[in-house]
Amino acid sequence: MAIDVKIEQLWIPDSLDTPDAADFLAAVEVGRKVRMQTWGSDDLAYGPQEKLLEFADPYERQLILVAKVDGAIVGTVDIALPLTDHLDLAELTLDILPEFQRKGVGRRLLEAAEQLARGEGRTMILVDTNHPGASLHEFERAQLVPGSGQGFVPLESREVEFAQKTGYTLQHIEQFSSCLLPLDTKLVADLQAEAEEANNGRYRLHHWTDQCPDQWLEGVAALENQAGADVDPSLELPIEQDMVFDAGILREAEDVAIAQGRRTVVTAVEHIATGALVGLTTITVLAHRADVVFQDDTLVLQEHRGNKLGLLIKVANMERLSEQFPDARIIYTWNAPENRYLLTVNKQLGFQTAGVTGIWQKELPTMHTSTS
DSSP: OOOOOEEEEOOOOSSTTSGGGHHHHHHHHHHHHHHHHHHSSSTTSOOHHHHHHHTTOTTEEEEEEEEEETTEEEEEEEEEEESSSOTTEEEEEEEEOGGGTTTTHHHHHHHHHHHHHHHTTOOEEEEEEEEEHHHHHHTTTSEEOOSSSSOOEETTSHHHHHHHHTTOEEEEEEEEEEEESSOOHHHHHHHHHHHHHHHTTOEEEEEEESSOOHHHHHHHHHHHHHHHHHSOTTSOOSSOOOOOOOHHHHHHHHHHHHHTTOEEEEEEEEETTTTEEEEEEEEEEOSSOSSEEEEEEEEEOGGGTTSSHHHHHHHHHHHHHHHHOTTOOEEEEEEOTTOHHHHHHHHHHTOEEEEEEEEEEEEOOOOOOOOO
């Protein structure tokens, strides 16, 4: 039996302690319940304050549509519209309360979000599906492989069936892993010794939190641009890095992170002979949740690989994180399954596969205005 669903745009309050914040809080709670259902914990759920800060991001505009049944919010779709590059793109995150799944709510929300995105001139839509490790073993017989890269999603899962029925194509897979903190002291000592032996005194580490020292700003920009060019061209990822970094862009990104209350712990590595930065790794700590942290980019230039620099900088950065943020108990990271280099480093550090995320794509027909 079809249920009566009303779709409306969510009002974003100025603060959480006003009466008009009730719907916003209910929408954030839907996201938390869905992540509990998927992952068995709410580590990956936004807290209300963290979600509110997202709306101040100058790099993308965020909108939320909600599905209401009898006045209560039972589903949400977050719509992120990039503002600086990829101006044809909209990224959607769809969350439906477990008890309202398979009742047509998701389809209604998705159609409304696509229509809104199209009205904003966006023609390329990305959505993701999340699959915990246990479900991958359960469905091993029936696998769907992506258009590029390695990995698979379970063909018979509800999310995959829904994405296919609504016209989306699986583009690529990201492997999702977690590691408990702090790292074991003996493990750290062993890994540091292994990395130092391999690089044989040819490299030097540099550390900073939140803001890059002026002397390394140009070096970081050059490293980001070079690493972007290093990506294997055979991996046709749907989002290509087409932003060219410079000192101004990096400072602006730091200011945005600081304004959102985020902390950034960075370790970079200098090639002593040339004085150039050849590697970098970053961990992000959210403003309102110190126990769960996120490993962001780890970059090592192609010609300096094979010297265990990835291992060297990641061990050092995770150690610094634990010193500065002792409440951090778990770190999460996403990697392309074909990135054997970083997956091997992560395994040495103790990362365990938590699951995979499938990135799905759909091209909307462009809107033509009638001239007749």
